[in-house]
Amino acid sequence: MEENPRGWIHGDETAKAMLARVLTERPFLFLPPLHRVPLRVGNVVEIAGPSPSAKSQILLHAAVHCILPEEWKGIRFGGLERMVMYFDLDCRFDVLRLSQILKHRIMEAYKSANSTYWEDNGEYQKYDATEITQMCFCDDELFLACMRRFLYIRCYSSFEFLAALKAMHFHLQRESEALGVGLHFLMIDSIGAFYWIDRACQPMPIGGSKRKNLSLQNVAEAVVQEICKLLQTQPVLVLATKATIFGAGTSGNDAQRAFGKWCSERKMDSRTLSKEGEKLLYREYMPSAWQSFVTHRVRLQALGL
Amino acid sequence: MAEFNEPRSKATASVSSSGNPTSFLSRASKCAKTLEEGNRSLSDDAGFAQVQPMMEDWHQPWLNGVELLEDSNRNKHFLPTGYEGIDVLLGGGLCEGQLTEIVGSSSSGKTQVCLYSAAHVADKHFGVVMFLDTCNSFSPKRIACMVDQLSSSFSGEVTSGHTKICLLIIDSISSLLTPVLGGKGSEGRLLMVSAGIILKKLANEHNVSVLVTNHMVGGEGGILKPALGESWKSIPHVRLQLTHDQGSNICNVSILKHTFMASGRTTKFVIHG
Numbered sequence: 001m002e003e004n005p006r007g008w009i010h011g012d013e014t015a016k017a018m019l020a021r022v023l024t025e026r027p028f029l030f031l032p033p034l035h036r037v038p039l040r041v042g043n044v045v046e047i048a049g050p051s052p053s054a055k056s057q058i059l060l061h062a063a064v065h066c067i068l069p070e071e072w073k074g075i076r077f078g079g080l081e082r083m084v085m086y087f088d089l090d091c092r093f094d095v096l097r098l099s100q101i102l103k104h105r106i107m108e109a110y111k112s113a114n115s116t117y118w119e120d121n122g123e124y125q126k127y128d129a130t131e132i133t134q135m136c137f138c139d140d141e142l143f144l145a146c147m148r149r150f151l152y153i154r155c156y157s158s159f160e161f162l163a164a165l166k167a168m169h170f171h172l173q174r175e176s177e178a179l180g181v182g183l184h185f186l187m188i189d190s191i192g193a194f195y196w197i198d199r200a201c202q203p204m205p206i207g208g209s210k211r212k213n214l215s216l217q218n219v220a221e222a223v224v225q226e227i228c229k230l231l232q233t234q235p236v237l238v239l240a241t242k243a244t245i246f247g248a249g250t251s252g253n254d255a256q257r258a259f260g261k262w263c264s265e266r267k268m269d270s271r272t273l274s275k276e277g278e279k280l281l282y283r284e285y286m287p288s289a290w291q292s293f294v295t296h297r298v299r300l301q302a303l304g305l
Numbered sequence: 306m307a308e309f310n311e312p313r314s315k316a317t318a319s320v321s322s323s324g325n326p327t328s329f330l331s332r333a334s335k336c337a338k339t340l341e342e343g344n345r346s347l348s349d350d351a352g353f354a355q356v357q358p359m360m361e362d363w364h365q366p367w368l369n370g371v372e373l374l375e376d377s378n379r380n381k382h383f384l385p386t387g388y389e390g391i392d393v394l395l396g397g398g399l400c401e402g403q404l405t406e407i408v409g410s411s412s413s414g415k416t417q418v419c420l421y422s423a424a425h426v427a428d429k430h431f432g433v434v435m436f437l438d439t440c441n442s443f444s445p446k447r448i449a450c451m452v453d454q455l456s457s458s459f460s461g462e463v464t465s466g467h468t469k470i471c472l473l474i475i476d477s478i479s480s481l482l483t484p485v486l487g488g489k490g491s492e493g494r495l496l497m498v499s500a501g502i503i504l505k506k507l508a509n510e511h512n513v514s515v516l517v518t519n520h521m522v523g524g525e526g527g528i529l530k531p532a533l534g535e536s537w538k539s540i541p542h543v544r545l546q547l548t549h550d551q552g553s554n555i556c557n558v559s560i561l562k563h564t565f566m567a568s569g570r571t572t573k574f575v576i577h578g
Contacts, residue, residue, distance in 0.1 A: 154365045
């Protein structure tokens with residue numbers, strides 16, 4: 001109990017000290033394709049875009065950046081050396097693509113390390129491409145160590161997703177003890193994967209009246225609640241992709257004609273983006289619980305082949 | 306939604322002494338923090354240990370990158386379609402565990418590719434091929450013709466007979482789904498998304514490659530675009546588009562979407578027979 005009332009109104013620390021402390025504990029991250037967006041742990045980023053835009057690729061590049069170590073046997077990789085948790089709701093993850101990106105990053109680091117070494121020593125000798133490959137992959141140890149830091153789970157329904165979220169901390173604890181590193185990224189590939197299925201769920205009473213009915217809103221609220229609980233005990237950066245859905249029952253033509261009609265409907269929250277004369281309507285379909293949880297929204301557009 | 310009912314009632318039954326399961330689990334998640342602080346609460350730990358094996362049944366197993374790679378190398382092989390152009394474009398052929406879609410307007414060669422892949426895979430004894438024909442395009446004579454052509458160039462050595470299905474072809478899935486899509490209700494999209502989930506689950510758990518075909522519809526400005534709409538675009542792993550020049554037997558195939566190849570790559574191949 002503070003005897004002196006003045007002690008109650010004196011602050012704990014100055015704003016400058018607080019900023020310094022927070023920025024060292026939670027530094028800004030600049031992930032390669034999104035390097036103009038400063039992100040910190042505790043942020044929830046939603047990456048939205050139509051189907052052939054590179055949403056999953058951004059997640060994979062961010063994952064590789066996280067699982068690579070800062071330095072390995074004298075070569076600088078510039079990674080974070082932390083774990084990544086990947087929830088695959090779309091079930092379209094391809095491990096070959098992840099390993100391709102990881103090998104490419106490792107090889108690039110080797111190449112740049114070798115070129116600087118020889119330049120420093122006054123000679124410039126270019127290594128053969130095959131020699132570099134041999135050098136990298138007798139170092140399979142690094143590759144496997146990185147892949148072990150990538151945790152993955154598939155979910156075929158919202159129910160499995162919620163169950164996995166609830167059981168996650170226990171699994172994370174085991175993995176942290178085994179690997180000695182903490183979790184840094186939580187990735188959800190396609191948060192809207194079960195939208196149509198959950199939307200059509202009939203809200204029906206299960207058991208007594210205390211239980212919540214299964215519906216789109218409740219599922220989203222439960223997901224947000226679980227992720228908040230995780231953020232309290234272990235701060236992570238949440239990255240979620242979301243596929244865009246255009247209005248129900250309209251094609252591109254109809255969308256242009258019905259645009260006027262949609263503006264008058266108060267239910268839908270539609271935003272227009274003009275892209276080289278074409279008007280595309282992105283409809284925000286996630287429930288409000290998720291929408292208010294998101295802190296950063298990134299929209300992707302494919303510029304065409 | 307009966308499946309949702311059962312697991313929850315199981316949970317209530319076993320932790321009835323602690324009351325509401327959600328509050329119990331929230332206590333368990335705070336348990337992680339208390340463990341860090343060094344204050345082990347044995348009753349909380351034991352309680353969660355009771356619930357935890359039950360919860361493992363409710364979701365898929367946890368995997369890491371190394372286990373995924375091992376599974377991919379051991380179980381998920383590439384099935385060559387028999388057309389070299391397509392196989393090179395796909396990086397080996399149809400991948401087991403993935404859902405591949407072929408899009409093309411009518412008579413662009415989709416059924417031909419399906420039939421030839423089926424004949425080729427069966428001929429090389431990779432496994433059993435299941436062909437689901439929804440638009441009356443399957444022709445036993447054509448298959449017999451193709452198998453004859455292939456067998457004549459085959460060495461005659463018979464590998465151990467596989468009785469496991471390795472390729473599932475659905476020709477065409479769009480003729481099943483387009484009648485239910487559209488209209489004001491969202492049940493059509495619900496069926497489409499559920500079908501996609503079931504096919505991908507089947508592909509992954511049983512190491513089957515699923516090949517479906519889709520037709521084209523008119524889009525804005527008269528340009529043709531694939532049917533089944535925007536929601537379907539994020540369901541298949543690989544999407545290929547076939548075009549056929551009239552009068553020649555050369556087909557053009559281009560990648561609309563692939564898990565590790567760049568979109569837009571095209572190649573040509575020759576249709577036999």
